[in-house]
Amino acid sequence: MKTIFLHDTNALRILAQDQYFASLIPLARELRMRESKKDAESHMNVLVTMELLRHMDETDPHYIACLRALILQNHLTRHSKPSGGESIDFIPPWNPLLTQHFFGKNSDFMKYYYRIVEIAAHAAENADTDDWKKDSKDIKIIGDQLLHDRTEIKNNFEDLIKYMNDGNVDWAFHEKDLPIRKKFVQEIKNGKMIFAMAMGMLRRAHAVLELPFVQPGLEQKMDKFLQYYLPMLQMSNLLMKKFIGGFPSLADPLNKAWNTLNDMQFLAGACYVAHRERDNDVRVVIVTDDKGIHEACLGTYMEQNVWTVKQYLAFVYN
Numbered sequence: 001m002k003t004i005f006l007h008d009t010n011a012l013r014i015l016a017q018d019q020y021f022a023s024l025i026p027l028a029r030e031l032r033m034r035e036s037k038k039d040a041e042s043h044m045n046v047l048v049t050m051e052l053l054r055h056m057d058e059t060d061p062h063y064i065a066c067l068r069a070l071i072l073q074n075h076l077t078r079h080s081k082p083s084g085g086e087s088i089d090f091i092p093p094w095n096p097l098l099t100q101h102f103f104g105k106n107s108d109f110m111k112y113y114y115r116i117v118e119i120a121a122h123a124a125e126n127a128d129t130d131d132w133k134k135d136s137k138d139i140k141i142i143g144d145q146l147l148h149d150r151t152e153i154k155n156n157f158e159d160l161i162k163y164m165n166d167g168n169v170d171w172a173f174h175e176k177d178l179p180i181r182k183k184f185v186q187e188i189k190n191g192k193m194i195f196a197m198a199m200g201m202l203r204r205a206h207a208v209l210e211l212p213f214v215q216p217g218l219e220q221k222m223d224k225f226l227q228y229y230l231p232m233l234q235m236s237n238l239l240m241k242k243f244i245g246g247f248p249s250l251a252d253p254l255n256k257a258w259n260t261l262n263d264m265q266f267l268a269g270a271c272y273v274a275h276r277e278r279d280n281d282v283r284v285v286i287v288t289d290d291k292g293i294h295e296a297c298l299g300t301y302m303e304q305n306v307w308t309v310k311q312y313l314a315f316v317y318n
Helices: 009-016 021-037 046-053 063-076 094-103 110-124 131-164 179-189 192-208 219-228 230-244 256-276 291-296 309-317
Strands: 002-007 040-045 078-080 086-088 282-287
Touching: 002 009, 002 256, 009 021, 009 046, 009 063, 009 309, 021 040, 021 063, 021 078, 021 309, 040 046, 040 063, 040 256, 046 063, 046 110, 046 131, 046 256, 063 078, 063 110, 094 192, 094 219, 094 256, 110 131, 131 179, 131 256, 179 192, 179 230, 192 219, 192 230, 219 230, 219 256, 230 256, 230 291, 256 282, 256 291, 282 309
Parallel strands: 002 040, 002 282
Antiparallel strands: 078 086
16 A cells, blocks of 8 residues: 655654754655655645745744755655656645535646745755745745735634624633524534535635536535545634634734644645545555644544654654
8 A cells, every 4th residue: 555645844843853954855865765665655735835935034933943844845755757857746725625626626726836836946955044035025925825814714703703792803702601602612512513614615615716606516525525524624623612712812813823724724635635545545644743633633534644753753764
């Protein structure tokens, strides 16, 4: 059985920590070689790449750690082509994945993600701390896009607060006795919110392609979506629990509380590849030390395929 590894941001940072810049490319090549001997390879998750690129600012406290991780990711996910040279297999964030799943179409967003892969290649080319600066303007746009995604969901949450709280935005709403909030808490517990979130993703796929909601013939695809994307949907449930349980820091889209949204998109990529490879004797393994991702995969087909960094290293070096 072939294995496809997807490393999250922190896994890459752990693998790259304490490495000299000059040793990062040789380390990536060694890991690639060891993976290959086990019929395995690592693929690039572009959401992770975007998260690392947004720290490409010498004043950012995470700059060096993320630059190391970016270099490692880029060289770990390169693979030799039969015709010569190297290519990178990458998985984009959820907009193209949703449109592909439901309608068999890549959205216009794909060209944007090809550009991100190109920027990451430039930034990691020689393991030089200055390589990324040639694309600094586009890197700023990437950071702005991530902030936009968070702000969009934050605004949706504010609309929900207004709905529960007589039209007022109060991020301390959890301290009040709001009957509608109690209903949401119950729906999170009984699983109804999972289906509501899946419907939200279906609506998103329609919106990205500018299609009227709802197009016919999607019942079977929705069933498969609920099956294969359950880890991502359970992660979105964790974000909803965080919100409805009282997490006022979500009022700030720059707060690290929003990392759960990044984890949702990371999981969407893993779920997409698992669905794509379902009949090809291929397993998709997520490499992460993040407890939330491990929790989101509990009770799903991915439960045994979420490995810690220590488990990944034991596999490749055994």
